[in-house]
Amino acid sequence: MNDSSPTPPDDPEAFLRNGLRDTTPEFERRWTALKRQLRTEPAPRPAPLRRWWWAMLVPPGLAATWLLLSPLAPGTRSAAPAADLAAFTDLLTLDAELRAALPLADREAVDDLLVIPAEPADQS
Amino acid sequence: MTIGPVALPAWLRLWLAPSVITPSREQPAATALDADHACLRRIAAGDPDALQPLFDRWKLPLLNFFYRALGSRADAEDLALQTFHRVYRAAARYRPETKFSAWLFTIARRELLHELRRRRRKPVEPVPPEDLATLATDASPDERRRAAELEEHLLAALQQLPERQRSALLLTAAGELSPAEIATALGVSAGNLHVILHRARQTMRTLFSSHR
Numbered sequence: 001m002n003d004s005s006p007t008p009p010d011d012p013e014a015f016l017r018n019g020l021r022d023t024t025p026e027f028e029r030r031w032t033a034l035k036r037q038l039r040t041e042p043a044p045r046p047a048p049l050r051r052w053w054w055a056m057l058v059p060p061g062l063a064a065t066w067l068l069l070s071p072l073a074p075g076t077r078s079a080a081p082a083a084d085l086a087a088f089t090d091l092l093t094l095d096a097e098l099r100a101a102l103p104l105a106d107r108e109a110v111d112d113l114l115v116i117p118a119e120p121a122d123q124s
Numbered sequence: 125m126t127i128g129p130v131a132l133p134a135w136l137r138l139w140l141a142p143s144v145i146t147p148s149r150e151q152p153a154a155t156a157l158d159a160d161h162a163c164l165r166r167i168a169a170g171d172p173d174a175l176q177p178l179f180d181r182w183k184l185p186l187l188n189f190f191y192r193a194l195g196s197r198a199d200a201e202d203l204a205l206q207t208f209h210r211v212y213r214a215a216a217r218y219r220p221e222t223k224f225s226a227w228l229f230t231i232a233r234r235e236l237l238h239e240l241r242r243r244r245r246k247p248v249e250p251v252p253p254e255d256l257a258t259l260a261t262d263a264s265p266d267e268r269r270r271a272a273e274l275e276e277h278l279l280a281a282l283q284q285l286p287e288r289q290r291s292a293l294l295l296t297a298a299g300e301l302s303p304a305e306i307a308t309a310l311g312v313s314a315g316n317l318h319v320i321l322h323r324a325r326q327t328m329r330t331l332f333s334s335h336r
Contacts, residue, residue, distance in 0.1 A: 012332040013325070015278050016297035018257040019188030020197070027187075027201045031179060034205055035172065043170035044216045 160224035167215035175212050183208075185300045186232055192294050193236055193287075195248030195279040197255075203239055207232045226305035233291055233309055240287060248279040281331035288312070289324035296321060 159177060166174035186207055190200035210231050218227060253259050253271040263271070282290050288310060295306045307317040 012278060012281070012328045013293070013297045015258060015274060016192065016294060017299065019298070020184060020191060020251065021255055021257045023183060023187065024197075024201070027183075027204075030201070030205055031183075031208075034209060035175070038172040038175065038209070038212055041172075044168060044213050 158224070161220055164211075164215045164218045164224065167212055168218070172212065175208060178211065179208055182228060185298055186228075188298060189229070189232060189291075189294050190236065191251070192279065192282055193290055194239065195250070195283055196246065197249065197251050199239065199243075203232070203235050207235050210235065222308065223302075223305050225301050226308040229295060229301060229305075229309035230311075236291070237287065245283075248276065248283060250275045250279055277332065281328055284331055285324055285327055289320055289327065292317060292320045293324040293328065 160181070163174045163178050183204060186204040187197075187200050190203045191197050194200060194203070207228070211228065214231065218224075250272065253263075253268045253275065256271060256275060258275075259268060259271045282294075285293070292306060292310060295301050295309065296303070301309065303317060304314060307314045310317065310320075312320065
């Protein structure tokens, strides 16, 4: 390559800066055909429809979130009620056992047992 | 599709279609939007003819990008047309916060990656030297032969780069995009782009000099 060449031979990027001089007639013909095709295609879906589509997903999403976080949700309703139920069962069992011994106690003792003062007397 | 310009309250129009309707609050200088943005808004509003100015402005940068990335003018023309088709279909989803050039080449690179996955490696098919802007129109036969050799070696060297390095180098050399836009199009950070370019240049110099 002589000095009149516009391309410095030792720099590949200089070569890259200059690409194709022009398009081909075939390419332009295909572009014209594509333009014609685009006129027959439905218009690109605008943003509002897309936004409405997502907006329609909001209520089901909120419902799903509520189900997951509510006290009735399967994950949350198992632990605390199970503990309460066990304590209540113990209480019933204790009551049944003590009830059998009730007739053995005298009247005053029964009254003392059933009427427990809210403020226990000082034992000291 | 045309959206009634004044029938809806301003807040509702902003929420519905900030990319289709020109919002006065978010973009105070609507006239300062560049021509590419304006074309996209027209396309999104249902005007396919608005694609023509974008085609005229970007066809050669796209063709060069694809041609050098694939080493085939025929494939480059296919992908360039596909890219314009995608631009048309995605115009309504374009967000003005992104520069059009970065958005365009993001789409172009996606097309390129799809093509690279789809096809098997093919030998490069350089264009005749007369088709290259590097060659003076009154070049001698010797200059033409030399330009053809260089182009073939260049394409062969480019094919040996990893795709990301090759795309970074091509987009940088084309000079149409800023480094930030190139980083956006490639999905990398600005710092990472610097590293990618450095490696690409090193490899190219080695490969290119070994060809000469």
